[in-house]
Amino acid sequence: MKLHEFTASRAVAAIRRCEVSSEDLVRALLARMEAVEPQISAMLHVDAEAALAEARARDAAPPSGPLHGIPIALKDNLSVRGQPCTCASRILRGYRAPYDATVVEKLRRAGAVLLGRANMDEFAMGSSTETSSVRATRNPWDPARAPGGSSGGAAAAVAAREAFAALGSDTGGSIRQPAAFCGCVGLKPTYGRVSRYGLVAFASSLDQIGPLTRDVRDAALLFNAIAGHDPHDSTSLSDAPADLSSALGRGVRGLKLGLPREYFLKGIERDVEESVRRAARELEKLGAEIVEVSLPHTEYAVATYYVLATAEASANLARFDGVRYGHRAEKPSDLLEMYGRTRAEGFGAEVKRRIILGTYVLSRGYHDAYYLHAQKARTLIRGDFQQAFARCDAILTPTTPTPAFKLGEKMQDPLQMYLADIFTIAVNLAGACAISLPCGFVVRETTLPVGLQIIGPWMREETIFRIADAYEQATAWREEAPPL
Amino acid sequence: MNSSSDLHVRYVAQLARLKLSEEEACRYQEQLEQIVRYIEQIRKLDVRGIEPTAHVVERVNPMRADDPAPSLSPDDATANAPLRAEHLFMVPKVVE
Numbered sequence: 345m346k347l348h349e350f351t352a353s354r355a356v357a358a359i360r361r362c363e364v365s366s367e368d369l370v371r372a373l374l375a376r377m378e379a380v381e382p383q384i385s386a387m388l389h390v391d392a393e394a395a396l397a398e399a400r401a402r403d404a405a406p407p408s409g410p411l412h413g414i415p416i417a418l419k420d421n422l423s424v425r426g427q428p429c430t431c432a433s434r435i436l437r438g439y440r441a442p443y444d445a446t447v448v449e450k451l452r453r454a455g456a457v458l459l460g461r462a463n464m465d466e467f468a469m470g471s472s473t474e475t476s477s478v479r480a481t482r483n484p485w486d487p488a489r490a491p492g493g494s495s496g497g498a499a500a501a502v503a504a505r506e507a508f509a510a511l512g513s514d515t516g517g518s519i520r521q522p523a524a525f526c527g528c529v530g531l532k533p534t535y536g537r538v539s540r541y542g543l544v545a546f547a548s549s550l551d552q553i554g555p556l557t558r559d560v561r562d563a564a565l566l567f568n569a570i571a572g573h574d575p576h577d578s579t580s581l582s583d584a585p586a587d588l589s590s591a592l593g594r595g596v597r598g599l600k601l602g603l604p605r606e607y608f609l610k611g612i613e614r615d616v617e618e619s620v621r622r623a624a625r626e627l628e629k630l631g632a633e634i635v636e637v638s639l640p641h642t643e644y645a646v647a648t649y650y651v652l653a654t655a656e657a658s659a660n661l662a663r664f665d666g667v668r669y670g671h672r673a674e675k676p677s678d679l680l681e682m683y684g685r686t687r688a689e690g691f692g693a694e695v696k697r698r699i700i701l702g703t704y705v706l707s708r709g710y711h712d713a714y715y716l717h718a719q720k721a722r723t724l725i726r727g728d729f730q731q732a733f734a735r736c737d738a739i740l741t742p743t744t745p746t747p748a749f750k751l752g753e754k755m756q757d758p759l760q761m762y763l764a765d766i767f768t769i770a771v772n773l774a775g776a777c778a779i780s781l782p783c784g785f786v787v788r789e790t791t792l793p794v795g796l797q798i799i800g801p802w803m804r805e806e807t808i809f810r811i812a813d814a815y816e817q818a819t820a821w822r823e824e825a826p827p828l
Numbered sequence: 829m830n831s832s833s834d835l836h837v838r839y840v841a842q843l844a845r846l847k848l849s850e851e852e853a854c855r856y857q858e859q860l861e862q863i864v865r866y867i868e869q870i871r872k873l874d875v876r877g878i879e880p881t882a883h884v885v886e887r888v889n890p891m892r893a894d895d896p897a898p899s900l901s902p903d904d905a906t907a908n909a910p911l912r913a914e915h916l917f918m919v920p921k922v923v924e
Contacts, residue, residue, distance in 0.1 A: 438908075442900055443900065534883060651867055678922075696846055699844050710869060714870075724873065726881060
């Protein structure tokens with residue numbers, strides 16, 4: 345097996361046994377990037393010399409932690425001191441982050457080497473990575489198709505074996521949906537599990553950072569490294585960390601898994617549904633009990649999300665005004681013109697649409713009708729999950745209603761793009777945790793992966809890891825690699 | 829009842845400090861009206877007596893000791909400024 349084909353866990357073991365050095369791993373991934381990046385365009389910025397220097401420093405030092413010497417890619421909205429952090433936006437071109445995100449500090453403490461920055465939808469607003477102001481990323485399974493988004497660069501890099509693992513962010517499905525489209529594993533932790541300090545904010549009450557990996561155990565390895573309370577993020581939870589060591593390999597006997605009837609109604613493609621139902625039967629064979637549950641407010645989730653997420657985004661993105669960082673329009677006649685033109689030149693179309701929508705739903709006369717109403721709808725959606733989790737330990741759904749769609753297919757119709765996240769959005773509104781992992785393949789023009797989403801109650805990551813691991817161990821989907 | 833025709837993109841863009849071209853304003857008007865029509869379905873939901881959720885974490889005002897700790901230096905804090913003088917951000921004149 346070539347080095348770039350390793351999982352993160354295998355690379356950890358190889359370093360520990362002195363079979364390879366961190367520098368070998370970084371060189372192998374850089375060579376892989378050189379070979380496949382012309383087709384995939386997953387990465388925005390890779391400082392090869394800096395990564396190699398970090399790797400050599402790790403090689404010279406005694407083992408430092410569970411990720412000692414392991415290169416990890418980062419979505420371009422996570423701050424690393426001295427590195428670009430552009431959110432794939434023109435408005436942050438040339439910006440260099442003045443501090444490390446907490447997750448970056450934690451990765452370093454675990455011994456990781458920072459490999460480079462992955463492409464994304466501009467400010468994480470999109471479901472295909474096509475709103476990146478730099479370029480679109482291509483799906484490693486079919487370059488004519490989108491990798492999903494917004495963490496599409498991170499998912500494509502992991503799937504194309506350009507990185508063992510990456511960190512992304514998930515506001516309405518931005519880790520899980522690209523993981524499903526690219527055939528990798530993606531975790532959205534419980535809201536508050538992972539510090540958001542140093543993550544460029546999109547919708548602060550929904551954003552969570554999480555790993556994208558080749559398999560479930562790697563996701564556990566990264567989650568363990570980044571989770572935990574952080575005094576820099578007052579929404580981070582002080583609860584004891586999840587104990588994943590006892591979750592892996594434990595099996596699913598005795599667990600009750602819910603299939604929500606509202607997720608198997610309209611819009612879902614038949615073979616995608618069949619893959620997920622097969623996965624449920626497999627888990628049943630492994631000893632789990634399958635029950636039907638109901639999440640009755642599901643049909644309102646996307647609308648609720650696009651009120652709340654855009655409202656929060658319009659406030660968060662007010663800071664990009666050309667004063668303190670980023671792009672500034674040339675020769676403004678006065679301050680107001682400077683703001684207006686800076687933002688017009690710096691933001692792309694999707695970001696502008698969402699800022700306008702978010703400003704509208706917060707504006708005088710509309711706040712109660714839209715924003716407040718959506719906050720109440722959010723209470724009902726969260727209540728759906730509370731009631732469902734009284735009847736089951738976790739919920740199984742498809743991650744997406746279709747496999748990866750074609751590049752350009754949804755770009756002219758923003759609403760169709762929003763509906764691509766129909767199965768992932770409610771989890772962010774509820775604040776619960778969820779993981780997506782491959783559960784089969786369907787044939788369109790080429791073979792494309794399908795994602796199984798396992799949703800768990802608040803703070804019960806160990807439950808979804810336990811189920812995901814049992815399923816993964818019993819099946820062979822992760823052996824499949826894209827035809828590159 | 830408000831309806832989606834109430835969304836005047838040009839006016840809202842001005843509130844958001846976004847200068848739009850004619851072409852953008854027309855395109856967004858059409859797209860956002862369609863999106864607002866979709867969003868309006870939440871108004872069908874009966875939310876009487878339901879408390880709003882601003883945040884899923886039921887934690888209020890986490891406090892910490894008011895002790896000084898290292899933070900960004902003035903150099904670091906102003907390093908990305910498009911225009912600065914010493915540690916000040918320079919902007920067009922606001923007061924005549």
